[in-house]
Amino acid sequence: MTREEQIKALTAEIEEELVQIRRCIHRRPEIAREERETAALITKELEKLEGLEVYSGLAGGTGVMAVLKGGLPGKCVIVRADIDALPVQEQSGVDFASEIEGKMHACGHDAHATWVLGAAKVLSKMREQVPGTIKFIFQPGEEVSFGAKELILEDHVLENPAVDCALAAHVWPTVKAGTIGIAQRYAFGCPATFQINIKGKGGHGAMPHLAINPIAIAGRICAQAPTILAEKIIGLEPRVLTFCSIHAGTTGNIIPDNCEIMGTIRSTDMDVTQQIARELEALVKSCCEFSGASYDFSLRAGLYPVRNDPKMIEICRRSAAKMLGEEQVELIAEDHLAADNFSEFSRRVPAVYFYAGNWAEGDAEPISLHNPKFNVDERLLGHVTQVLCETVFELNQD
Ligand SMILES: [Zn+2]
């Protein structure tokens, strides 16, 4: 039996078990930094396997890592899953829906945890022929940008032995079900959230000259902001500046004191994101000064983008093609600007973060991540398990 056939056979043996594990995690979603039951389930599954050292209680208590030392010399590879759920009330209608009010695995992290467990199960059985060391990492808190830095800086998961590269996969709504998508450059972007509070002067709607209307100022800011992207930022990198929330006023004849605006800035480069933010603040300042208002401007930033390493892309593409067929692998030219703190790994070691397609045939539109109706195509569990395992071997053949 070839290695590929062996991976397929071992995955087929556990496919039903993986579905049950995923449903178990799905029923009991735990949001960021509360993943106690989830971590216990993962630890219990890992402890059943031979040849693994299991470490729990990482990253503030709910992170788990298992280390597999293969029988052959080779690289040290991280295979990472995130494990947290979201504060969403599930409406998927599946019979294993969330039993916890107001919480749901709406980002597919139940599947991520399961396919990394799948890879641990398969590779543990093949450990005599596995090259190098594999660190299976179950990261808590991704949805609140927690966990990755803590695993690296406090739990030192990149050391002893030193990690050579990292792998991860995310369920992806805009890639066809059954297909693996690999972004050729950026799998995730570099986000920032801004909050602007315009402080005008309230008054009567009939006497705007006696007031300073923060709504009129907000209107000018929103109308002029696209100019920043068009005229102030050079380069062809993708970038967005989106207003997502605006609040002011109570009724039709009162000019309010304040207007609060929130939104997001994203690009594929930390410096560009910061530069757009500085330009936005300059625009806010000039619009407020023109009208005699003052303002507060605050920015939450600091996440790096996830750039896929060119060599890792090719190795992952080849592995996916071997396991699932050439036509089941799609290279994606466009950059995606969602965010994921897997970037803490990918900025330190070569990495690939691929997408597991979840767009069901027959669905006119994909169901978005974080949507209460989101559901995972469970065939992905076996597919991604196989791709992760084969990639681990292929990484050592260059
Ligand atoms: Zn998410």
Ligand SMILES: [Zn+2]
């Ligand atoms: Zn996610």
